[in-house]
Amino acid sequence: MEINLISDTVTKPTKEMLDAMMNAKVGDDVFGADPTVNELQEKVAKMFNMEAALFFPSGTMANQVAIKIHTQPGDKMFCDKWAHVYNYEGGGAAFNSGVTSHLIDGDRGMFTASQLAKAVIGRGDIHVPFNRLVCIENTTNKGGGACWDFEELKKIQKITKDNDLAFHLDGARLFNALVAKNETTEQYGELFDTISICLSKGLGAPVGSILIGTKQHIEKALRVRKLFGGGMRQAGFLAAAAIYALDNNVNRLAEDHKKAQQIGEILVNCSYVKKVETIETNIIIFYVNDTIDPIGFINKMEEKGILLISMGEGKIRIVTHLDFTNEMLEKLLKELKNF
Known part of the structure; x- marks a missing residue:
């Protein structure tokens, strides 16, 4: 039995999800003629009480298109130093949009409104980039699935409004x-100009992300998606999986969070573990003692059929998900105790 805890992107569609995919009504989405894609886009826009939405093959493309529609080359984007848009999207903000990134030294991937306020203050002449966009990530990946405080997000939104900055x-x-x-x-x-949602992580769909915003934003995003090669023709088969995921797999995320807490409780009592980051959702990040090589630890666990991943800087990550069963949990806990 292989236990893959590298990411929540490793899930496979359930029989019910596959049935929904096989029965999907499809058309050519590049012409806006796929009824199931249109249904998904309308559904998600309505969920967030926003005007429009657009289906994408990946979260990276959705984020990169959002950056592109909010900026011009030479502009400045503000984000946390651990932000996915800066660290894990191949340098796309610079490559695709020509923007420079101002990295804020936050805590677990989250900065404060006061930190942002200090960052946006300064000269506004021809020598410096235009301040244009603030990006935040919730939950934070490298921050161990941490959740932003909503009241802090409202304070950050006020700063974006006061300084004419887009908020993604x-x-x-x-x-x-x-x-x-x-x-x-x-x-x-209500808070954000644009929001990207990944459907292929905890929600369990096989492929896809969605970008939400105003009609004007999504009209621009449609053109940039085409420019980036993101048109997918009969994408309704994938959209059907996403609709099924939204209808059936949201509340069950609490089960993933519970399993993560159980793993954390074992890790804090393991003598070889130096530190376990606070666990709020489905991501566990921990550090082994200095006498143990983190990569060596990951390799040893792989020999036992348990796949983990390094996040650099000594961080080892475990991600719980839809396909991580109670039987797998018991085996993992046993192996962690006996390591």
Whole structure:
């Protein structure tokens, strides 16, 4: 039995999801003629009480298109030093949009409104980039699935409004945060100019992300998606999986969070573990003692059929998900105790 905890992107569609995919009505989405894609886009826009949405093959493309529609080459984007849009999207902000990134030294991938306020102050002459965009990530990937405080986000939004900055949410795992913090999609729709949602992580769809915003934003995004090669023709088969995921797999995210807590409780009592980051959702990040090589630890666990991943800087990551069963949990806990 292989236990893959590298990411929540490793899930396979369930029989019910596959049935929904096989029965999907499809058309050519590049011409806006796929009824199931249109249904998904309308559904998600309505969930967030926003005007429009657009289906993408990946979260990276959705984020990169959002950056592109909010900026011009030479502009400045503000984000946390651990932000996915800066660290894990291949340098796309610079390559695709020609923007420079101002990195804020936050905590677990989250900065404060006061930190942003200090960052946006300064000269505004021809020698410096135009301040144009603020990106935040909820939950934070490298921050261990941490959830932003909503009141802090409202303070950050005020700063963006006061300084004429666009506000984008990389919501790759936003539904994990919503379930953990008992928040609503409508709350987030009120705060942000654009939001990207990944459908192939905790929600369990095989492929796809969605970008939400105003009709004007999405019209621009449609053109840039075409420019980036993101048109997918009969994408309704994938959209059907996403609709099924949204209808059936949101509330069950709490099960992933519970399993993560159980793993954390074992790790804090393991003598070889130096530190376990605070666990809020489905991501566990921990550090082994200095006498143990983190990569060596990961390799040893792989020999036992358990796949983990390094996040650099000594961080080892475990991600719980839809396909991580109770039987797998018991085996993992046993192996961690006996390591």
